[in-house]
Amino acid sequence: DTAVSQTPKYLVTQMGNDKSIKCEQNLGHDTMYWYKQDSKKFLKIMFSYNNKELIINETVPNRFSPKSPDKAHLNLHINSLELGDSAVYFCASSQAGRGETQYFGPGTRLLVL
Amino acid sequence: RKEVEQDPGPFNVPEGATVAFNCTYSNSASQSFFWYRQDCRKEPKLLMSVYSSGNEDGRFTAQLNRASQYISLLIRDSKLSDSATYLCVVLTNFGNEKLTFGTGTRLTIIP
Numbered sequence: 235d236t237a238v239s240q241t242p243k244y245l246v247t248q249m250g251n252d253k254s255i256k257c258e259q260n261l262g263h264d265t266m267y268w269y270k271q272d273s274k275k276f277l278k279i280m281f282s283y284n285n286k287e288l289i290i291n292e293t294v295p296n297r298f299s300p301k302s303p304d305k306a307h308l309n310l311h312i313n314s315l316e317l318g319d320s321a322v323y324f325c326a327s328s329q330a331g332r333g334e335t336q337y338f339g340p341g342t343r344l345l346v347l
Numbered sequence: 348r349k350e351v352e353q354d355p356g357p358f359n360v361p362e363g364a365t366v367a368f369n370c371t372y373s374n375s376a377s378q379s380f381f382w383y384r385q386d387c388r389k390e391p392k393l394l395m396s397v398y399s400s401g402n403e404d405g406r407f408t409a410q411l412n413r414a415s416q417y418i419s420l421l422i423r424d425s426k427l428s429d430s431a432t433y434l435c436v437v438l439t440n441f442g443n444e445k446l447t448f449g450t451g452t453r454l455t456i457i458p
Contacts, residue, residue, distance in 0.1 A: 265444055275432065277391065277448040290445055324390055328444060336446060338390035 237261050238339035240325050246345045247315055254311045255342045257325030265289070266308035267326040267336065268300060277324070283308055284330055315346045348373050353435050353449035361457050364425050368452045370418040370435030379438035380411055382420050384431045385451065391434055394420075422454075430456045 238259045247253055259266060267290075268280040282290040286302045297313045312319060325339040353370045360366045372380075380397040395402065397409040397418055408421040418435055435449035 274450070276450050277434065279445060279447075282444065284444075330444065334444070335393045336444075338392070340390055 238325055238327055238337050240323075240339040240342050242342060243340065244343050244345075246347065248347055249315055249317060251315050252311070252313045253315060253344075254309055255323055255325075255344075256307070256309045257339055258307050259325075259327040259337070259339075260306065261327055261329075261337060263327040263329050263337075264305050265328050265330045266302065266305070267328075268308065268310050269324040269326060269338075271322040271324060271341070273321070281308075281310075317346050320344055320346045349450075350374060350447045351435055351437050351449035353452050355450055356453040358452065358454045359457055360425055360454065362425060362427060365421065365423050366425055366454065367422075368420045368433055368435075368454075370420075370449055372416050372418070372435075372437045372447075374437070374439050375416060377416075377437045377439050380418050381436040381438070381446075382407075382409060382418075383434040383436050383448070385434055386431045391448075394433070425456050427456050427458060430454060 241256050265284045267282045269277050271277045279292055280294045281300045283302045285305050299311045302308045322341045322343050324341045326336040328334045328336040351372050382394040383391040384394045385391040395404050395409050397411045399411050401410045406423045410419045432451040432453045434451045437447045
């Protein structure tokens with residue numbers, strides 16, 4: 235069974251559209267994250283949630299809105315997509331604590347045309 | 348200055364060789380340190396944590412020098428399966444569990 239899963243795996247869309255990426259973890263973790271990996275392979279945190287509460291928001295444009303319906307799910311909605319949003323988006327989860335391992339999902343490859 | 352800096356490589360190394368990667372971090376308040384591995388078109392996965400006393404896991408040895416804010420990874424007897432990008436990762440704040448990733452060092456093991 236996949237520990238952290240994301241859907242869709244690939245997403246190709248036009249500029250200006252609104253899209254969502256879903257993430258689910260079955261590890262029983264209480265902290266979840268969204269990361270963006272750009273074309274230069276640089277991986278940067280966007281958001282983290284702990285027990286459905288927003289903990290980290292790394293100056294991401296407000297076109298990006300995370301939503302956590304429960305602690306096993308953290309979805310990412312993106313409004314008015316721009317060319318620069320093209321990247322791989324990774325969801326991750328961990329047990330809150332002192333530097334616990336983060337487990338990553340397989341990634342969603344977003345291409346904005 | 349980037350928070351976590353690594354030589355991006357690529358490192359092309361013959362099978363069986365020993366290879367070492369280095370990483371520096373800028374925030375002296377950083378509290379935990381890791382090496383993650385990322386295969387091509389895959390997600391990052393934890394390779395090992397890094398402790399001040401140094402730690403070893405099979406062919407892999409990690410070292411941390413807090414005074415110099417420097418982290419290293421040594422791979423002995425390299426295998427073809429070691430080909431990947433190695434990411435140096437730093438945790439700055441236990442409260443929000445924020446990991447900061449280096450840009451990664453790409454390693455290719457040549458048969």
